[in-house]
Amino acid sequence: MKTKILLIFIILSSFALKVFPETLSLSFSGGFFFPRQKEYKDMYGNGNPYAFEIRTRILKNFCLSSGLEYLKQQGHALGDGEEYLLEFKMTTIPVTIFYRHPLKKTFLSLGLGASYNRFEEKWKTVEISFEDKKWGYFIFFSIEYRLVPRLSVLANLKYENLPTGKGSLLVKNVNLGGLKLFAGFSLCLF
Amino acid sequence: MSATFIFAGLLFLFFLSQPIDLVKISKKDFIAWEILQANRINVVQELQSCFIARMERDLLAILDKNHISYSLLDRDIKGREYFLVYSPPLEPLDLEWLRQVGHVEALEKETLLFWTEEGDPSLLVPPEFKRKPLSSESILPYIQAPSEIPPERIYERKENDLVKQIVSEVSADRLRYLVQSLQDFVTRYTSTPNCEASGDFIFNYFKSLGLETSFQSFVFRDTYTSRNVIAEIRGRAYPEDVLIICAHYDSVSNTPAILAPGADDNASGTAAVLEAANVLVNCPLDFTVRFIAFSAEEWGLYGSKAYASLAKSKNERIIGVINMDMIAYADSMPEDLEIIVNPASEWLAEKTRLSSETYVFLGIRKTVSSSFVYSDHSSFWEKGYHALCGIEDNPVRNPYYHKISDTVDTLNFEFYTASTKVGLAILAELAQPIKVGYPRTPTGLTAKSTLLSSLFNTVKNVTLSWVPNPDAVGYDIYRTGMPHVYYKKINSAPIMGVSFVDRNLKPELSYFYAITTVGGGGLESNLSREAVVLPNTPSSMAEEKGNSFLLLKVGKQ
Numbered sequence: 001m002k003t004k005i006l007l008i009f010i011i012l013s014s015f016a017l018k019v020f021p022e023t024l025s026l027s028f029s030g031g032f033f034f035p036r037q038k039e040y041k042d043m044y045g046n047g048n049p050y051a052f053e054i055r056t057r058i059l060k061n062f063c064l065s066s067g068l069e070y071l072k073q074q075g076h077a078l079g080d081g082e083e084y085l086l087e088f089k090m091t092t093i094p095v096t097i098f099y100r101h102p103l104k105k106t107f108l109s110l111g112l113g114a115s116y117n118r119f120e121e122k123w124k125t126v127e128i129s130f131e132d133k134k135w136g137y138f139i140f141f142s143i144e145y146r147l148v149p150r151l152s153v154l155a156n157l158k159y160e161n162l163p164t165g166k167g168s169l170l171v172k173n174v175n176l177g178g179l180k181l182f183a184g185f186s187l188c189l190f
Numbered sequence: 191m192s193a194t195f196i197f198a199g200l201l202f203l204f205f206l207s208q209p210i211d212l213v214k215i216s217k218k219d220f221i222a223w224e225i226l227q228a229n230r231i232n233v234v235q236e237l238q239s240c241f242i243a244r245m246e247r248d249l250l251a252i253l254d255k256n257h258i259s260y261s262l263l264d265r266d267i268k269g270r271e272y273f274l275v276y277s278p279p280l281e282p283l284d285l286e287w288l289r290q291v292g293h294v295e296a297l298e299k300e301t302l303l304f305w306t307e308e309g310d311p312s313l314l315v316p317p318e319f320k321r322k323p324l325s326s327e328s329i330l331p332y333i334q335a336p337s338e339i340p341p342e343r344i345y346e347r348k349e350n351d352l353v354k355q356i357v358s359e360v361s362a363d364r365l366r367y368l369v370q371s372l373q374d375f376v377t378r379y380t381s382t383p384n385c386e387a388s389g390d391f392i393f394n395y396f397k398s399l400g401l402e403t404s405f406q407s408f409v410f411r412d413t414y415t416s417r418n419v420i421a422e423i424r425g426r427a428y429p430e431d432v433l434i435i436c437a438h439y440d441s442v443s444n445t446p447a448i449l450a451p452g453a454d455d456n457a458s459g460t461a462a463v464l465e466a467a468n469v470l471v472n473c474p475l476d477f478t479v480r481f482i483a484f485s486a487e488e489w490g491l492y493g494s495k496a497y498a499s500l501a502k503s504k505n506e507r508i509i510g511v512i513n514m515d516m517i518a519y520a521d522s523m524p525e526d527l528e529i530i531v532n533p534a535s536e537w538l539a540e541k542t543r544l545s546s547e548t549y550v551f552l553g554i555r556k557t558v559s560s561s562f563v564y565s566d567h568s569s570f571w572e573k574g575y576h577a578l579c580g581i582e583d584n585p586v587r588n589p590y591y592h593k594i595s596d597t598v599d600t601l602n603f604e605f606y607t608a609s610t611k612v613g614l615a616i617l618a619e620l621a622q623p624i625k626v627g628y629p630r631t632p633t634g635l636t637a638k639s640t641l642l643s644s645l646f647n648t649v650k651n652v653t654l655s656w657v658p659n660p661d662a663v664g665y666d667i668y669r670t671g672m673p674h675v676y677y678k679k680i681n682s683a684p685i686m687g688v689s690f691v692d693r694n695l696k697p698e699l700s701y702f703y704a705i706t707t708v709g710g711g712g713l714e715s716n717l718s719r720e721a722v723v724l725p726n727t728p729s730s731m732a733e734e735k736g737n738s739f740l741l742l743k744v745g746k747q
Contacts, residue, residue, distance in 0.1 A: 040645060079642030081651060082693075086644050121646050126694050130646035169697055169726055170643035 008093060008116075023057040027154060029184025033071055036161075036178040039171045044075035044088055051156075051182055053094075063109070065096045069180075077123070078170060085124040090176065092117045094158075096140050107152075109142035117162060119176060136162030136177055144186060156182040208246035209266040214297060215241045216259040225256045226330060233330040235274070236532070236571075237298055238561040241333075242324065263295055263303060271311055273490070275302040276320035276564045278585035279592070284319070298561055300585065312411065312490065317379075317446045318592035320564040323490045325572060332574030334534040349548055352473070352623035357549045357615050359469045362607040368395075368461035369518070369598050373453050378439055379446035380416045380486040380493075388439055389417050392483045395464050396421035399471045401481070408486075408496035416440075416485040418493045421467055425478040426624060427631040428719050432478045434511040435617050436494070437463045438487030438566055443594045446488075453598045454588055456487070459514035459580075462610040466617060476622035476631050476716050477509065484566050487515075494566035502573040510538050510620060510674075511577035513567040514613050518606035519588040525605045526553035527612055528584050530562045535576040537673040538616070542578065544675060545615035552608040557584065576673070580613055620674060622716040629661035629709030637703055637721035639695075650697040652723050654705070655689040659715075662707045666714065667692070670702045673720060677704065684708040697726040 033047035053067030069092040077084035098111020115136045122129040138160035146152045162177040215222060215233075217240050226233055226241065229252050235242040244267065253260050264270070275288070277300050285302075288294045291314045292306035303324075305311050315321050372378065375388040389405070396403040401421040409415050419439070425431065437459030441452025451457075460483050467481045484493035501508060517527065527546070529539040539556040546554045560571070562584060567577035582588070582605070590596040622631070634657030639650050654667065664684025668677040669692065680692060695701060701723040707715040 043644060075644075077642040077644050077649075080640035081653075082642070084642055084644075084649075088645070121644055123644065123647065123649075126649065128644075128647050128649065128694075130644075132646075164646075166646055168643045168646055169641060169648040171645055174645045 023188070024190045025055050025152075025186050025188040027051075027053045027055065027067075027184055027186040029053075029154065029156060029182035031156075031180060031182035031184075034179040034181075035176070037171065037175050039078070040174070040176070040178075042078055043086060044073040047071050047073045049180060049182070051184070055186075057100075058097075061100050061102075063098055063100050063111075065098070066094065068093060069115075084126065087122045087124055088119070089122075090117055090119040092136075094138070096138075098140055098142070105146045107142075107144040107146075109140070109144070111140045113138055113140055115160065115162070117176065119164075130166070132164060132166060134162060134164050134176075136160050138177070150188045152186040152188070154182075154184055154186050156180070156184075158182075208248050210244050210246055210268055211250070211265050212263040212267045212272065213243045213245050213250070213253075214261050214263050215243055215253065217241055218259070222258045223333070225252065225258060230328075231330065232328045233333065234325045234328060235563070236329060236333050236560040237301060237563075238559045239298055242297070242303075244326070264293070264305065270305055270307075272303055272305045272324035273311055273315055274322045274324060274563060275304050275315060276300060277302050280319065284316070288315070301561055301563075310411075316444070317442050317488065318444050320488075320592075321490050322563050322568065327572075329572050329574075332534075332572065334532075350619065350623070352625060353545075353615060353618045354549055356469055356473060356618045356623065357611045360465055360607055360611045360614060362603045364468065365458075365461050365465055365606060365610060366598065366603060368464050369453050369457040369601065372439065372457035372460060373451045373598050377443075377446060377448065377450040378441040378452055378457075379443075379450050380440040380489055381414045382447055385416065385440055385485065389419055389483070389485060392419045392439055392460065392464065396467060396481065399467055401467060401471060406493075406497060406500070408493060410486055410489065410492035410496070414486070414489075416493060418485055418497055419483040420497075421481045423467075423470060423473075423475060423479045425475050425621065427476040427622075427633060427716075429478050431507045431509055431719055432480050433509050433617060433620050434480045434482055434570075435463050435466050435514070435613060436480075436482040436484060436511060436566060437514045438485065438493065439483040440485045440488050440493075441596075442488035442592055443596070444592070445594060449594045451594065451597045453596050453601060454519045454582075455516045455591060455596060456514075457598075458516060458518035458601065458606060462514045462517060462606075462613055465610055466614045469614060470618070470621075473618075474624045475618075476624060477620065477719075479617060479621045487566055491564075491566055491569050494569035495572075498569040498573045498575065501575075508570070508575045510535070511567060511570045511575060512538070512613050512617055513565055513570075513577055513579045514609075515565040515579055516581050516586070516588065516591075517609040517613075518601040518603070519582050519590075520602035520605040521583065521587045523602070523605065524553060525582060525602065526555045527609045528555045528557060528581050530557045530559060530567075530579045530581065530584060531577075532560045532571050533558055534574075535571070535578055537675050538576055538578040540672060540675045541619065542580075542612060542616045545619050546612045549615040550608055550611045552605075552612050554612070580609060582609070624716065628713050629707040629715040630659055631716045632659045632662070632665060632705050632707045632718045633657050635703065635705055635718045635721045637701075637723050639723045639726075641697055641726060648697045648726070649693075650695040650723070650726065652692040652695060652701060652703070653689060654692065654703055654721065656705060656718065658688050659707045661709045661715070663710055664708045665690075666706045666708055668704045668706070668717065671699060673702050673722070677717070695723075700725050 049071040055065040096113030160177040443450035486492035570577035
């Protein structure tokens with residue numbers, strides 16, 4: 001699976017590089033994930049995802065980005081009596097198309113995208129686990145400030161809908177979406 | 191003025207009330223069952239492939255909306271009576287007769303529905319036709335949800351010396367004497383004095399054994415009175431938990447008021463019940479055993495219906511019912527005994543098969559079918575009790591069935607003795623003869639389940655607790671997925687305390703627990719009463735969510 005994800009990432013990145021070599025930047029960020037579903041929140045609380053993205057300009061102010069996001073959380077099963085520890089991991093490949101508006105050194109971006117998500121939930125003390133892959137979609141907003149010609153700081157905001165169609169007796173249809181806030185820096189390569 | 195108001199009120203009520211239709215609903219898939227449950231549809235009969243429901247016309251839209259296939263059997267049925275008629279023994283002429291006098295609808299291969307526009311349809315069904323009146327009460331709460339997960343089946347052949355001894359005491363000679371005695375009443379057709387006399391004979395037989403015996407009188411079809419005969423051996427550990435072995439003692443033929451010897455149908459079953467009482471009478475048991483001879487079965491199961499309704503109204507704990515109906519005719523040897531159960535009672539058929547393999551070696555043919563409703567077991571099914579019907583063949587192959595030639599000389603006593611032994615073996619296995627010198631059977635077992643859920647999985651933990659037993663050095667815990675059979679010990683060493691937690695179970699499955707007392711020298715008692723943990727559904731979880739789930743604030747710490 002890891003190889004597949006890597007392969008998709010390389011293909012997308014090289015595609016972007018080949019077609020739009022004139023502007024290419026990399027970004028690294030970390031932040032907060034605020035899940036939209038109450039049960040998720042009760043079990044795992046808010047999360048701290050990390051993201052790596054590669055961005056390219058495709059037409060005037062329109063850009064395309066793709067990358068990898070990773071989220072790992074510890075939690076507790078909900079119910080009576082004993083405490084059961086849980087672990088949740090999600091790897092996401094987002095593809096975003098957005099409009100980037102320059103205001104001197106500041107850039108505002110607004111867009112939407114789709115994400116391919118692989119997630120896994122494990123009960124740490126019992127032999128129970130669940131693994132699946134699902135597509136989600138999101139809206140995207142970003143603000144970027146150029147510090148020096150090739151280095152910027154940025155803040156991203158994403159609101160995602162990721163219905164899984166799966167669940168447990170407690171949650172019939174788990175939605176892994178929610179609000180993601182990222183802060184990081186961006187490096188312009190070309 | 192007031193008359194005008196009354197008239198207006200009645201008119202208003204008339205327009206408010208919906209016409210009720212009789213509907214056959216296909217049982218093809220799980221969805222049908224769920225939808226009927228959710229909408230509290232008045233299902234009055236379950237058959238193998240369909241449900242029969244009395245439905246207000248407006249409710250048909252629910253079936254349409256959910257794409258459940260159904261067909262209208264009759265419209266505006268208020269006050270009309272319907273009979274299910276068992277079709278295999280019917281000749282084409284019989285069928286023609288029914289068609290001439292009323293309406294006939296084939297519900298399934300072996301089941302007809304018969305009714306008339308007016309009057310009492312039972313008067314038009316010839317007495318020798320097997321029939322069952324269609325109930326007006328909903329049986330929906332007692333219908334078991336279909337399950338796609340078969341319970342774990344581990345074959346454990348454990349011979350119990352006392353059960354073996356009990357089974358060996360069945361006497362072919364006594365059975366012959368009893369069948370002959372019942373046949374000698376010439377007819378036992380309910381409503382005849384001879385039937386009442388045969389009831390007295392059964393009563394006196396139980397009394398002569400020293401059993402606590404009683405009659406249960408009942409009125410049927412608003413006109414007739416008859417009596418069930420009931421005898422009991424009270425259980426020592428669990429007197430409130432009852433096992434029933436029963437048979438109908440009335441008979442029928444094409445000239446029922448004059449001559450209906452009914453040796454196979456059903457002096458054979460009745461004699462088996464009497465013989466079971468005779469063998470068990472001096473045997474102390476853990477659970478109460480009730481021996482019942484029902485009347486008016488041939489009229490439409492009225493005796494058993496009266497009994498089962500009363501038992502339900504008193505909330506009696508009936509563990510299982512063993513109904514013996516025609517168990518002595520063998521069309522060829524070796525003959526198998528057919529055990530018919532509904533899905534909820536399947537464990538009884540499994541238990542019978544295991545008991546036969548262990549003690550009797552008679553072939554058992556299990557049929558799980560909700561459609562075989564033409565004997566007294568079905569009155570118990572309708573009240574949510576588990577019951578089996580033991581019968582020599584289904585469809586019936588006895589050429590003397592419901593004829594004046596159904597006499598004792600047509601019976602096969604080798605097969606009959608074996609089938610009686612099978613009935614007794616399962617009864618004794620469940621009632622548990624008490625072994626001298628062994629620790630006492632533990633009591634007070636309760637099971638409480640709790641659910642723990644993540645986003646994609648739920649587990650169930652079951653906490654068992656019981657009353658301390660003075661004979662105990664420890665306790666063993668047994669678990670199964672099917673009531674009373676295939677128990678598997680789940681503890682490696684005897685449990686010292688009076689509680690135990692069974693962890694990480696699947697919430698969608700039922701679990702049944704029993705415990706034993708382990709005494710000095712490792713002697714193990716009989717099993718306790720079974721504690722049941724029912725499956726959890728998303729709706730049951732939602733109910734829990736209302737209390738325990740939301741009360742617990744367990745998030746990330």
